[in-house]
Amino acid sequence: MAGKGGVGKTTVTAVIARAASRAGQRVLVVELDGKPALAELVPDLEVLPISAPEALDEYLRDNGFARIAKRLNRTGVIDMVGTAAPGIDDIVVLGKIKQLERSGQYDLIVVDGPAAGHAITFLTSAAGLADSVRSGPVRAQADDVLELLHDPQRCQVVLVTLAETTPVNEVIETAFALEDQVGVQLGPVVVNGVDDGIDLPDESATVALVAGLEPEVAEALVDAAAFRRSRRQMEAQELARLDEQLPIPQIVLPAKLVAGLTPDDIDDLAAVLAVHEDGPT
């Protein structure tokens, strides 16, 4: 899952995991940001936090470098190793995910990607390392990760956005950058928080309907309807523009009347997603 801050990437991660679990799949949710929120949204699913230093340590131990791992840890050099070869922390995290995928324990692993804007660096780390590190265990790891990223049967990136101007601009840029620089298969783009609520009378009908009401009440009704129509119009325009400029399937998740989602909301949204799944994706 990839998307800028504030678009609801964590929410959509939870929704997709929930929908897959409902469909009978064995699901693992991977969380890279140290956000406790994700586990709270899917209380009964397996959520695994992965941190780079732990993943590097584990990788070295598993690959016959136990003595080196111990020494690197003792001297605090582990962060220096990350500095010497940037991307090494990303690569061990991706490597760990690849290992989980290869274990055959899960039908689907949903990864709540790294924080705002780092999705591209995160996913290009393997290609970058393969260029700069010509041998050693890290190189082998980078090669395995590249193979995973380039195989559309095994790995897809799902982009998340809102139906607003700036998030749509950013998701289009990210999509093309991912295809060009990473060569990874894009899944559908998920548009989060779109208003699909009640039908509203149009502007002139509204004015006619409030005639005869107290002026303050009439004003509140007219202003509220105008506000919502305007937001909806913007959302419709942005959805159309996204469709035109990014020709991949869209999944639209409806807005909820809340200031923070609960596991029940995630269940509802997963049901919406299940309806989508019946169509072509």
Next chain:
Amino acid sequence: MSAPAADDLIDASSVIVCCGSGGVGKTTTAAVLGLEAARRGRRAVVVTIDPARRLADALGLVDGLASEPQRIELDDSTGELWAMMLDTAATFDGIVRANAENDEQVDRILNNAFYRNIAGALSGTQEYMAAETLHALHADDRFDLVVVDTPPSRNALDFLDAPGVLSRFLDHRLFKLLMLPARSGLKVIGTATQPILRAVGRVVGSDVLADSVAFFQAFAGMETGFRERADDVIALIRAPETSFVVVASARHDTIAEAVWFVDQLVEQGIEVTAAIVNRAHPAFGEGSADDALHASVDAAAAGEAGLAALWRNVADLRTLRERELAVIGPLAKVAGEERVVVLPLLDRDVHDLDGLRTIAAHLFDHPIVER
């Protein structure tokens, strides 16, 4: 809503630092503060770390933001508004140039592959360079107010701590180890045979290792200058004329992050001047969501479907506002009720100067001028 807190912020600060998690409107808030300062006759510069075109678009800069301050043309201001984007690598290069003993040392460092990696990727470098740029702009006579938005970090202290990152890096045991041969005149190859370095070399490859050893040797003699500069930057961040603004959106998770930021700042003895909550649904008329829902049910019962829909709409929007105001509670508690400013979600996306002006009008409680 508290306009005095916002007024005080603009009038009494020479540096404003905006912190908050990603996607809450930090960059927009920084631009709004700069715009208002210019309107009040100050010479403000806004520094953003956001590489997206967001701010450039909002400010009407067709070619995007440069890494040098650019003046924004404003026809309604007695002051000036400038904007620039943080260029982490170029800023780092500048510090190397300022501290190096000669051109040869500059070249050796800037051309080193390991240095290029640190300049772009050492964790904390971006925060450090944001602090460094803040310091340079503060000392620049062209400006009397610097507004900076911080990188979207989980940890507010990353920014406060940033100048210390390099000091700690230089104090690192590995660094000292690498400096030894430079002093005793041994060659790189001698260094690389030390057990710990052999271990690192086996993990990352010997080329990477050779680059890093060469970097540390080229860096010799510059540590003191770097440390002194870091101390100056830390002093500015903690100076009384530097204000901190915590930015959030009206949602449970970003408010929780904002509370965490305020707590961390307070722990460091830093007071938050204002807490700005973006994108709360506006109030429509008097009364609660329940009142509107009852009115909707009554209208439907009377066979007035259109009116029922209009009331139902008001009920929806009031429900959202009530829930949003409820989640803000904990932030008001830690930051102080009078310091919290709630800004409305607009009926359109904020992507131009007029959008910024509308937000400024709400923040500073002056009439909205449609232009």
